[in-house]
Amino acid sequence: MHPIWQSIYAGKWYSTHAKPLRQARLAAKHLCWQLNQSDSADNGREALLKQLCPNVASLEIGQQFYCDYGFNIHSKGHVNIGAKMVILDAGLVELGENLTVGDEAVICGLHHPKDFRKRSQGLQRAEPVIIGTNVTLGNRVTVLPGVTIPDYTVVTDNVVVSRHLFKK
Secondary structure, eight states: OOHHHHHHHTTOEEETTOHHHHHHHHHHHHHHHHHHHSOTTOTHHHHHHHHHOTTEEEEEEOSOEEESOSTTEEEEEEEEEOSSEEEEOSSOEEEOTTEEEOTTOEEEOEEOOSSHHHHHTTEEEEOOEEEOTTOEEOTTOEEOTTOEEOTTOEEOTTOEEOSOOOOO
């Protein structure tokens, strides 16, 4: 494992301009492009999904899916994602079994610095996003870095999840 990934997984600030990260994002961007050009009935679509997200057991997605790397997205079960989904997976994004996500949702696993000079240097910090089993995320839901969503949670449309959700 390249040292930059050790920094990322440790939650340290890192440069998004690092060569291994640029190469990995470029590869994922190409796979997303191929996937988004394919028809939902296309038999090659499943192979593209497996190549893009090798750590997801079963994935159904609508048109226009985008991610940073793909290999940081994990799930042991079935995940059903609507159209126009973005996953910023610099760090771990763990999706629980039987997850359903509506259209135009965003799962963001990274922070940018508040200082514009640091942002212009390409600094970022990853924080894992953990989504439990049998969760539903509505249309246009945004999940921010470091959030844990427990099992059997329903997040309604247009909600920004900025902190851990806890079951009562």
